[in-house]
Amino acid sequence: MNAPKTDESARPLLALDGISKSFGGVRASHDVSFAVERKSITGLIGPNGAGKTTLFNIITGVYSKDCGSIFFDGQDLGKSPVHKRVSMGIARTFQNVELFSGMSVLENVLVGRHVRTKCGFFGAVARLPRHREEERLAQKYCMEMLDFVGMAHVAKKPAGDLPFGWQRLVEIARALASQPRLLLLDEPAAGLNAMETKQLGELLGQIRQRGVTLLLVEHDMSLTMEVCDYIAVLDQGRKIAFGTPRQIQADKAVIAAYLGQEEF
Amino acid sequence: MPEFYQYLFSGLTNGAIYAIIALGFSMLFAATDLINFAHGEFVMIGALILVTLWPVMGLPLPLAFVITVLATGILGIVFERLAIRTVKKPDPIVLVIITVGAGIFLRGVAMIIWGKTAKGAPPFSKMPPLEIGGAYLLAQSVWILGIVLATVLVMHFFYSRTLTGKAMSACAINKRAASLLGIATQRMTLLAFAVSAALGGMAGVIIAPITMNEYEMGAILGLKGFCAAMLGGLGNSWGAVVGGFALGIAEAMAVGYVSSSMKDAVAFLLLLLILYVRPTGILGGKAIARF
Amino acid sequence: MKPILRNILVYGAFIGVVAAYGLLEKSTYYLQLATFVGLNTLLAVGLNMLMGYAGQISLGHAAFYGLGAYVSGMLTVHLGWSPWATLPCALFAAGAVAYVVGLPTLRLTGYYLAMGTLGFGMIVNILFREFRRFTGGPSGLPGLPELTIGSINLSHGANALFLVWGCVIVAFFICERIVDSRMGRALRAIHYSERAAAAVGVNTASAKLAIFVFAAVIAALAGFLYAHMITFISPSTFNFLASVKLVAMVVIGGMASIWGSLLGASLLTLLPDFLHVFAEYEMIIYGLILMLVMIFFPEGLFKNLVKLYERAKNR
Numbered sequence: 001m002n003a004p005k006t007d008e009s010a011r012p013l014l015a016l017d018g019i020s021k022s023f024g025g026v027r028a029s030h031d032v033s034f035a036v037e038r039k040s041i042t043g044l045i046g047p048n049g050a051g052k053t054t055l056f057n058i059i060t061g062v063y064s065k066d067c068g069s070i071f072f073d074g075q076d077l078g079k080s081p082v083h084k085r086v087s088m089g090i091a092r093t094f095q096n097v098e099l100f101s102g103m104s105v106l107e108n109v110l111v112g113r114h115v116r117t118k119c120g121f122f123g124a125v126a127r128l129p130r131h132r133e134e135e136r137l138a139q140k141y142c143m144e145m146l147d148f149v150g151m152a153h154v155a156k157k158p159a160g161d162l163p164f165g166w167q168r169l170v171e172i173a174r175a176l177a178s179q180p181r182l183l184l185l186d187e188p189a190a191g192l193n194a195m196e197t198k199q200l201g202e203l204l205g206q207i208r209q210r211g212v213t214l215l216l217v218e219h220d221m222s223l224t225m226e227v228c229d230y231i232a233v234l235d236q237g238r239k240i241a242f243g244t245p246r247q248i249q250a251d252k253a254v255i256a257a258y259l260g261q262e263e264f
Numbered sequence: 265m266p267e268f269y270q271y272l273f274s275g276l277t278n279g280a281i282y283a284i285i286a287l288g289f290s291m292l293f294a295a296t297d298l299i300n301f302a303h304g305e306f307v308m309i310g311a312l313i314l315v316t317l318w319p320v321m322g323l324p325l326p327l328a329f330v331i332t333v334l335a336t337g338i339l340g341i342v343f344e345r346l347a348i349r350t351v352k353k354p355d356p357i358v359l360v361i362i363t364v365g366a367g368i369f370l371r372g373v374a375m376i377i378w379g380k381t382a383k384g385a386p387p388f389s390k391m392p393p394l395e396i397g398g399a400y401l402l403a404q405s406v407w408i409l410g411i412v413l414a415t416v417l418v419m420h421f422f423y424s425r426t427l428t429g430k431a432m433s434a435c436a437i438n439k440r441a442a443s444l445l446g447i448a449t450q451r452m453t454l455l456a457f458a459v460s461a462a463l464g465g466m467a468g469v470i471i472a473p474i475t476m477n478e479y480e481m482g483a484i485l486g487l488k489g490f491c492a493a494m495l496g497g498l499g500n501s502w503g504a505v506v507g508g509f510a511l512g513i514a515e516a517m518a519v520g521y522v523s524s525s526m527k528d529a530v531a532f533l534l535l536l537l538i539l540y541v542r543p544t545g546i547l548g549g550k551a552i553a554r555f
Numbered sequence: 556m557k558p559i560l561r562n563i564l565v566y567g568a569f570i571g572v573v574a575a576y577g578l579l580e581k582s583t584y585y586l587q588l589a590t591f592v593g594l595n596t597l598l599a600v601g602l603n604m605l606m607g608y609a610g611q612i613s614l615g616h617a618a619f620y621g622l623g624a625y626v627s628g629m630l631t632v633h634l635g636w637s638p639w640a641t642l643p644c645a646l647f648a649a650g651a652v653a654y655v656v657g658l659p660t661l662r663l664t665g666y667y668l669a670m671g672t673l674g675f676g677m678i679v680n681i682l683f684r685e686f687r688r689f690t691g692g693p694s695g696l697p698g699l700p701e702l703t704i705g706s707i708n709l710s711h712g713a714n715a716l717f718l719v720w721g722c723v724i725v726a727f728f729i730c731e732r733i734v735d736s737r738m739g740r741a742l743r744a745i746h747y748s749e750r751a752a753a754a755v756g757v758n759t760a761s762a763k764l765a766i767f768v769f770a771a772v773i774a775a776l777a778g779f780l781y782a783h784m785i786t787f788i789s790p791s792t793f794n795f796l797a798s799v800k801l802v803a804m805v806v807i808g809g810m811a812s813i814w815g816s817l818l819g820a821s822l823l824t825l826l827p828d829f830l831h832v833f834a835e836y837e838m839i840i841y842g843l844i845l846m847l848v849m850i851f852f853p854e855g856l857f858k859n860l861v862k863l864y865e866r867a868k869n870r
């Protein structure tokens with residue numbers, strides 16, 4: 001699946017080609033292929049255990065895939081390690097919020113800025129003007145990100161002390177601090193109330209306006225249907241449908257997979 | 265060829281001891297996800313208690329044997345109750361430090377009780393060594409191999425046939441699910457500590473006649489047992505047994521054909537090698553961290 | 556308070572106390588004891604960077620302490636080098652060994668890392684004992700030269716104290732700056748969750764390796780200073796129990812607390828000296844300390860003292 005090289009902007013930002021992964025006997029992903037268009041919001045839905053988080057872990061390099069290829073902006077990611085992929089422009093959040101709980105909110109976001117800064121151990125000790133400048137700019141950028149998600153007022157608080165919904169927002173700010181081109185969000189609305197979910201929907205739109213492509217795992221169907229341009233549906237590790245929200249809602253296989261699930 | 269058999273016999277003997285120490289590590293890890301850095305000290309305590317009860321105080325051997333194993337088992341229970349269950353934040357780093365502390369503590373206590381001089385014990389029976397292929401197999405080696413094999417069979421029976429054993433394996437697979445099914449996971453943890461410590465004590469009993477028994481003997485035995493458990497894949501009981509024999513034989517061959525100063529180095533080098541190459545052990549599966 | 560002002564105050568006071576003690580104390584015994592507190596503080600602060608901040612346990616840290624001492628000792632005794640010329644060799648050797656050992660070892664986590672470093676420490680100790688021709692074997696290597704500059708002897712009395720504590724102060728300064736920097740944040744992130752740190756872009760392997768090498772080099776520096784102060788080294792100074800004592804100092808002072816290392820090292824160096832029962836009961840006491848602190852004050856004494864102070868102030 002070599003994308004045509006002629007038209008840069010028409011090439012999808014992310015292309016999955018025949019991804020498979022099993023754990024012992026469990027097939028968490030089975031021959032999954034789909035593409036994520038530039039500047040789109042693409043949803044990834046499916047019943048519990050369908051393999052959505054597994055797919056995120058494969059895209060970010062946390063798990064190695066058994067077979068298949070991942071192309072990011074036309075480039076085969078191969079076996080490149082997790083942190084490399086972050087610096088290439090893939091950032092994520094986690095289904096179970098993974099903040100560094102004892103560190104302050106700002107420090108958490110600064111760790112997200114890690115790949116866009118350079119200061120090593122020597123710089124840490126020497127603190128030459130260029131190191132101070134880099135740190136100052138990093139702090140400024142991270143404060144902007146916190147402001148963007150509306151969490152600037154708690155910048156100095158330990159991240160673990162925040163209410164759950166706020167932690168999710170801080171995680172988004174941390175992911176944005178690495179200036180990603182592709183942002184993977186794993187159930188960002190889980191545990192949020194209706195009001196917060198609505199604000200999240202708006203925030204997702206704003207993130208897209210910054211030029212970031214979004215891949216969104218979400219169980220809240222009204223949110224997914226509202227914000228997504230395209231939706232991929234997984235069931236038991238297989239992709240069973242791909243299309244616009246309207247097409248997905250009418251898809252027989254999807255309805256069958258979700259039969260009995262109250263969200264639908 | 266006789267010398268090969270001689271090395272093999274000595275390897276099998278030590279291997280049996282490593283196997284049973286490894287079994288202690290492995291079953292505790294399987295049930296509690298914890299590695300007890302004080303495990304070697306239970307071996308040491310077992311050996312010293314036996315030396316006190318049998319040659320010194322003159323109790324009959326079978327009685328001394330049973331008392332020693334029970335005593336170390338109870339020590340394991342006390343240890344779990346006082347030092348493990350009380351931990352508020354059971355991170356690996358915290359548990360490592362606590363069990364290392366417990367090991368040093370037990371070593372210190374043993375030094376006070378039994379002093380610094382090493383003590384010996386006579387072999388279990390006064391039979392002459394068997395001659396096989398020009399090499400000699402000590403009667404004590406036969407005892408050791410027999411007792412270890414019997415213990416392994418009993419353990420196997422316990423896991424596969426008894427309800428408690430099955431409950432324990434269930435805990436090992438998934439603690440939360442097990443407790444939802446009504447298995448008292450805390451009691452299982454306690455039991456695992458008791459059995460693991462008793463296995464350590466038993467290793468001490470059978471090794472007492474063929475080694476110099478002193479307060480510092482536990483560290484190296486513990487490390488070697490751990491090495492054997494790693495060889496076989498932590499948490500895998502059969503693996504622990506196979507790993508124990510493999511380590512014992514490898515060590516004996518290295519001592520015989522290379523140099524006797526290699527003895528301890530073999531285990532450590534092997535341990536480092538396994539840790540680097542395949543931390544899940546030779547027989548173990550592949551573990552994946554999950555989010 | 557502004558950070559710069561705070562630094563000037565804290566380090567000024569620190570230097571002042573050390574200088575005053577060195578100038579006023581006349582007893583060579585107490586001067587040497589204070590010097591030992593400094594050596595242990597140096598060791599503890601290095602280990603704390605690894606254990607407390609990056610969350611990587613090492614049960615073989617005394618091996619690097621020993622490497623620093625033995626490399627310098629063997630070069631001076633057998634080859635007649637000047638101690639100063641051996642210093643870079645000792646530091647480099649320890650750093651290089653840490654690099655080679657750490658490369659695969661630090662892929663391990665939790666228990667495996669603990670066992671790996673424990674095994675490494677034991678192997679190094681066996682080498683110290685077995686390579687008799689070079690190391691003097693179990694009975695040790697005597698006759699190391701003392702440190703001198705011109706006619707000033709730096710291995711005795713107040714001079715030794717100033718040298719060692721000078722190193723401590725510089726190490727504190729360096730460590731504080733590292734902790735409060737991009738790499739320091741990355742290390743602390745690794746401590747909370749290595750997988751999450753990697754997933755947000757930290758190259759965890761190289762960060763852990765770097766701090767491991769750093770801790771090893773600091774330990775080797777302490778070993779170098781020790782070797783030429785005592786002028787005699789033997790394997791038992793660098794055995795497993797020594798590694799455990801270092802862990803105890805870090806733990807008691809508080810993991811991830813640079814100033815806690817000072818408290819931990821001071822307590823565990825001075826207490827045995829005041830309580831003579833220690834000799835016999837040394838292991839029992841260390842064992843109890845490790846268990847009790849971890850059960851009741853997993854954050855260490857220093858942070859608890861600070862909390863008490865703040866509570867008293869707020870009242």
Ligand SMILES: Nc1ncnc2c1ncn2[C@@H]1O[C@H](COP(=O)(O)OP(=O)(O)OP(=O)(O)O)[C@@H](O)[C@H]1O
Pocket residue numbers: 023026027028046047048049050051052053054055095552553554555
């Ligand atoms: N590290 C792992 N080891 C073993 N099995 C795993 C691992 N990670 C995922 N699985 C299994 O793979 C399957 C897919 O899990 P995954 O977490 O990807 O589902 P999901 O679609 O994210 O579900 P949910 O909506 O509940 O988050 C499940 O059966 C799960 O048990």
Ligand SMILES: [Mg+2]
Pocket residue numbers: 052053054095
């Ligand atoms: Mg999921």
